[in-house]
Amino acid sequence: MTEPIIEFKDFSFKYNSQAEPTLKKINLKINKGEKILLAGPSGSGKSTIGRCLNGLIPNIDQGNITGKCLVNGKDITKTSLFDFSFTTSTILQDADSQFIGLTVGEDIAFALENDCQPKAKMHHTVNQWAEELQIKELLKQSPQSLSGGQKQIVALAGVLVDESPILLFDEPLANLDPASGLKTMAIIDKIQKELNATVIIIEHRVEEVLSQPIDRIVLVNDGQIVADEPTNQLLHENSLEKIGVRQPLYLKAMTAAGINLSSIKKLDKIADLPTSDSISQELENWVDQVPVKESTATHQPLLKLDHVGHQYNKNQPYPLKDVSATINQGDFISIVGQNGAGKTTLCRIICGFISNEGKITLKDQDLANLSIKERAEKIGYVMQDPNQMISQKMIFDEIALGLRLRNVDEETIKQKVNQTLKICGLYPFRHWPISALSFGQKKRVTIASILVLEPEIIILDEPTAGQDWKTYTEIMGFLKHLNKLGKTIIIITHDMHLMLEYTTRSLAFTKGKLIADTSPIELLTNPKLIKEASLKRTSLFELAQHYDLPDPNKFVQAYINSEQKNWKDEDYE
């Protein structure tokens, strides 16, 4: 019989700074060699469970524990962090806080140094993983200077070299481009099989996690385990949606088309869905009601980029070079492409944080003549990492800060901040300190702090990374509403469905170059561009192909239109 390597028995945990327990009477057994997905809405307690498995609770995050949690046979209340380092390797949600080395190479080697391995063996192991993860050219770079996705891959390498019996991944995919996301899941699968490791993955991107087999999905809601079942069973019961986690897109589309999922035996892989003529027919009939999509873009030029470029360091290849494009008033643009392609660099240039080799004009005004503060009045920028933006202690003050700096009266501030808090799902937390928020909640605070200023152009660097589905739809619905009012929105995203559903124009980047400026659907029908920019077709395309539908793009469009029916602009007025 297999032994549990992790066991929670009536386990509750209350952070010292909280009045109520975050985990409530949890019972969970995970056997050696199992691969588990922990899913649930933002703030439900997933990372808190993770922190019990790697010893951060109770060694760093202190609080009140009742019940028992045994990891590798040891009671977590009696195990030091040092001991945990031999049992559990973790990718933290916030990769930045995890780096120790001065260079990427040193950082990956850190776990091996801890294990006192000989130098030659260490070099070999680091190089081997760097090769596998295609980050060899980054080994001498400082971890802090990496792009968001590169950081994530380096953190992954640090976990993989360690070969611990428990591998814990807290949102390993959040900043990865679609191709790297799939590759990461395949690598995790491979290493798990090789080491017979126990793998726990915490992720909002459920569909990508399911690209490889998962033994069980454990659903967490409000600090409790509300389901613990094999993937197929859970998908049949539609348990994900019930707690606000996104069901895989192809299943949502089949449901929208009126197909009865309970009659289908295996739902967890498109390839295993029964190829029946009646399902094809049902899908095809449904597609025929596609209305035309409206666009609010005026084609009035707003922001002109002319040979934009920057070099951080003369010894590095150009992170961004020779980018020319015109953004129009009312555009809803997605910036997509490979990790490290220069997307964030472009936004930093537009905001004036770093120098520009070319020229940028906003309504014919040269941005070079404006200070960063003056630019910020016109162009709001929500950074990828919320910790780099937050300066206040309390949530309300953080969101009010920009208005206070602009001398807005307190009554208006209160009204605007409260409205934004509601839109971003943060109203119940308005009196909380930011330090008591989950990572996803912090990210929402930073989005709120920019939205409240209502700038002319809003640039958001992966606003939905690490967000649950409910928040994702609320944030995107709100941005769509702002766009309808004429605001220009630019989003950096790795979410291909977001790009298709919400944006009307895509700029695709690879290795510092703009390689396409086209409609999202055109982009995802071009195999060459998909490959070059490390993109991926969504599962809606795959479903349409599986059922031999004559026009897969039309099917994707039909689904998007069926989703859009659910938006109500009044919600935001």
Ligand SMILES: Nc1ncnc2c1ncn2[C@@H]1O[C@H](COP(=O)(O)OP(=O)(O)OP(=O)(O)O)[C@@H](O)[C@H]1O
């Ligand atoms: N360091 C902390 N101090 C006090 N309270 C905390 C701390 N970290 C988390 N919490 C509380 O625990 C709740 C759950 O946080 P946790 O990070 O476990 O959620 P999560 O499910 O991983 O969310 P997300 O998907 O947004 O990352 C938070 O809403 C917050 O109330």
Ligand SMILES: Nc1ncnc2c1ncn2[C@@H]1O[C@H](COP(=O)(O)OP(=O)(O)OP(=O)(O)O)[C@@H](O)[C@H]1O
């Ligand atoms: N401060 C810096 N110093 C040196 N190099 C940097 C710095 N910031 C970024 N880079 C490098 O510039 C390149 C482009 O980075 P950028 O953050 O613009 O990529 P990105 O397309 O936004 O990636 P991701 O999708 O992973 O967020 C990367 O190779 C990165 O390592």
